[in-house]
Amino acid sequence: MWRNTKDRELRDRAAEVIPGGMYGHQSTAMMPEGFPQFFTGAKGTRITDADGNEYIDYMCAYGPNLLGYQQPDVMRAVAEQQGRIDASTGPSPLIVDLAEAMVGMISHADWAMFCKNGADATMMALMIARAYRDKRKVLVARNAYHGSMPWNTPRPAGVVAEDRAHLIYFDYNDTQSLADAAKQAGDDLAGIFAAPFRHDTFADQSLPDAEYARTARRIADEYDALLIVDDVRAGLRLCRDCSWETVGVRPDLSAWGKVLGNGQPISALVGNNRARAAASRIFVTGSFWFAAVPMAAAIETLRIVRESDYLERLTAIGEQFRAGLAAQAVEFGFGLRQTGPAATPMVLFEDDPDFRLGYGFCREAMTRGVYMSPYHNMFMNAAMTETDVAQTLEATGAAFEAIKKSRASLKPSPVLAALMEA
C-alpha cells in the first residue's frame, strides 16, 4: 500500500532550512501531486522512497544511472580507489588513463579535461570557443538546456542582460535559422552549440536532421568557429561515441557528464587538435575536479561500455517499453506521442494542452511502483530486464484504466498552470 507520511514530514522540515523546500531539477514542485521528494535506497533498476515505497525508476537519476544503481564492477573500482587516493594535492595517474580512454573512444577527440557539473563542461566549451580566435558570438538553439549558469538557466531571476549579450538564438533543426544566426554574428562568430537532439521539457523530442548537422559543421568551418555538441544528457545512450556520429558529423568540442562514472560525480569536455591551444589558454578549475575515485568509476564504466552489449540491451528494453505503452494507449483509447530515441523516451499525450492526462497517468503509475515523468524525457538503463518491463506495463495498464475512468474529473497541475500562464 503506497504511503507518503514520512515524505511529508521531511518536506515540512525541508521548508524550514531549504529555500522553497527544495531547488533545482530534483524538486518535485512541478511533478504530479504526491510524488515523493526523498529517497533512501537505489539499487539496480529500483529506487525506494522515504516511506519504503519501491519504484522501477525511468528517470535514472535524470541520466547518470546507465548500468544500474550500485553496479558491482563500478562500485568495486570505487572502493579500491578510495583506499588509495581521491581528492588530494594533485591528480592521480588515472586522469591520464581516463583521458586516453575517452580519446580512444570518441572519434573527434584528441584531448580531454575533467570537471564536476555538466554545466562546467558547457561553460568550458563556451570559454574555449571564445578563446579560440578571440571572438564573442555563440549560437544556441532556442529553449535548449545547457546547464543552470546565468548564460543558460531557464529562469530569469538573478540573470542580467549582459550574461547573454553575445548569444544568438536559432531554431533547432532549421538550417535557414542557423545560417541567419551565423550571418548575424558575422566575423565575431566564436562557436555553435548543438544539442545532440532536441530534448526540451514539455515538448516532443526531435532527432537531428543530417542536413542540419552538416550545415552546422560547414558554417563553423566557414566562419572559423568551433562546433560544440552538448552530449551531457544523451551521451553513451545513442552510441559508444559522440552522439552526432549517428549523423556522421564531428564537432570540435563535446561536453559529457551524467553517465560518465555511472553516478559518480564527474563530467568532461573533449576536443580536437583545432581547439587544443585555446583549451590550454583558459583558466578553469574546481576543488574536486582532480579527484581520483570518480575517475576510477569512469574508467570502469567506459570499459563496460566498450566490452558489453549494454547499449543494445537498454535500447531493446526501451523499444519494448515504448511498444507496450503504445499498445495500451490504443487499448484504452488514448493518443500518445512517443518521440526521440528509445533509450531516452519522451511520452506525451495527444489532446492534452495543459498536461492533465500526462500528470494523472504518471501519478497513477507512481502509486503502482513505476516512476515516470510527465514532462521530461526519461532514461533507460542496462540493468532493466523484460521482467521489469512486464511489471511496468502491468502498472501502466492499470494507470491508463484509472485515468480513463477519472478523465472527466482530472485537473491540471496548479503549479504547472501558473507556470504556463507566466
Add this chain to the structure above:
Amino acid sequence: MWRNTKDRELRDRAAEVIPGGMYGHQSTAMMPEGFPQFFTGAKGTRITDADGNEYIDYMCAYGPNLLGYQQPDVMRAVAEQQGRIDASTGPSPLIVDLAEAMVGMISHADWAMFCKNGADATMMALMIARAYRDKRKVLVARNAYHGSMPWNTPRPAGVVAEDRAHLIYFDYNDTQSLADAAKQAGDDLAGIFAAPFRHDTFADQSLPDAEYARTARRIADEYDALLIVDDVRAGLRLCRDCSWETVGVRPDLSAWGKVLGNGQPISALVGNNRARAAASRIFVTGSFWFAAVPMAAAIETLRIVRESDYLERLTAIGEQFRAGLAAQAVEFGFGLRQTGPAATPMVLFEDDPDFRLGYGFCREAMTRGVYMSPYHNMFMNAAMTETDVAQTLEATGAAFEAIKKSRASLKPSPVLAALMEA
C-alpha cells in the same frame, strides 16, 4: 632517494591527451621544477607521488583535507551510505539533516543549498544578490579569487567584457575604497563579496580589519544589498562558524566548500531569512548536487567539528610549524614573512621580488619529503602531530641550509618570470 622517472613518463602521456599537459590549480606549471604532478596515495597527513616518494602535505588538497586524508569516521559514513543511495532521482533525507546541521552551526544561517564546486556556491550568491531586489552591481575585492567562472577567473582567455560588466572593484580592508565603490553602484547595488581574509596568491595575507568588516555590513544595509562572505577557502579553519564571526560581523550569505565533506565533493551556500525569497527564485542545479554520499561525509565531518578539538589542534600545530620556520630563518640568515592565520599559513621570503628564494626553498624541502607552496597559502589539518612538525623542520632546516649555500646560483622560475612580465 627522491626520484621522478614515472612522473615524467606520465607527463609525456598527459601532454598528448590533456591541453597543456594539465590545467587548473593542480597543474604544477607554476611550481618549482621537479614538483610531482601525479599522486597515487593519500592517507592521514601524507601524500605519495607516482614514483613512491612520500610527503608531509601542507597543501591538504588545496584545502579539503581538514581532518586527515581517509579519516576513518568519515570514510565509514561514506561506505555505509554507498550501500544505500548516492546520486539518484531525488535527494535523500540527508539533505535535510545536513541543512539543519549547517543552520545549527553557522550563526547567520537560516537555510542552506548544496552544490559541487566552490564556484557553484559563489555563482549562486551572485545570482541571489541580483535576484534580491532586481539590482545588478556587485562589489568585489581587487585580485580576490572566488572561483574560475568567467566573472572571476584570473586569466583573460575566454572571458568577454560583459561577464564583468556590473562588477566594481575595491581594495581589501580599505573602507574608503569600499564606500567609493558602493557610491559608484548607487541604487543599483546588489551585493558585496567579502573574502574572509585576504589570501591572494603571491602576496602576504591580511586578516580583516573589524572596522572594514562593520563598514561592509553597514553599506549592505544602507543600500539594501546582500553581504556575502566567501568562506570556500578558509571555512572551519578559523572557527566553527562563518569566519567573520571572528570580527563580529554577520553576512547575509556565505559560500562553503572544500572542507565540508573532508574531501568528498560537496559545497554549499547558506543564507539568512532576508535572502531566502531571492534564493528560492533562482534556478540552479547540477547532475550530482543531490547525491547522498558526500552529504553523509559532510554530516560526519561537521559532527567531528562540533565535538572534537580539531580546530585547537590544527591551530597549535600551525603555530609550531610557523615558530619553527621563523627560528630556522633567523638561524640561516633569511627574512621570512609569515602572514595570515596559523591554520592557513603563508610563507614568503623577504627581499625575494622574483621568488627565487621561495622556489629554491620549497624545492629543497620537497625532495626531503615536505610538500609546501612558494606562492599559495598552505593548509593545516587536524591529523598533524608534533612528530610531523619535527620531521618537517628537519627537512626545512636542511632546505634553508641548502639555499644558503646555493643562494648566488638560484634562478627565478622561467614560467613565473614570463607570467610576471605579462
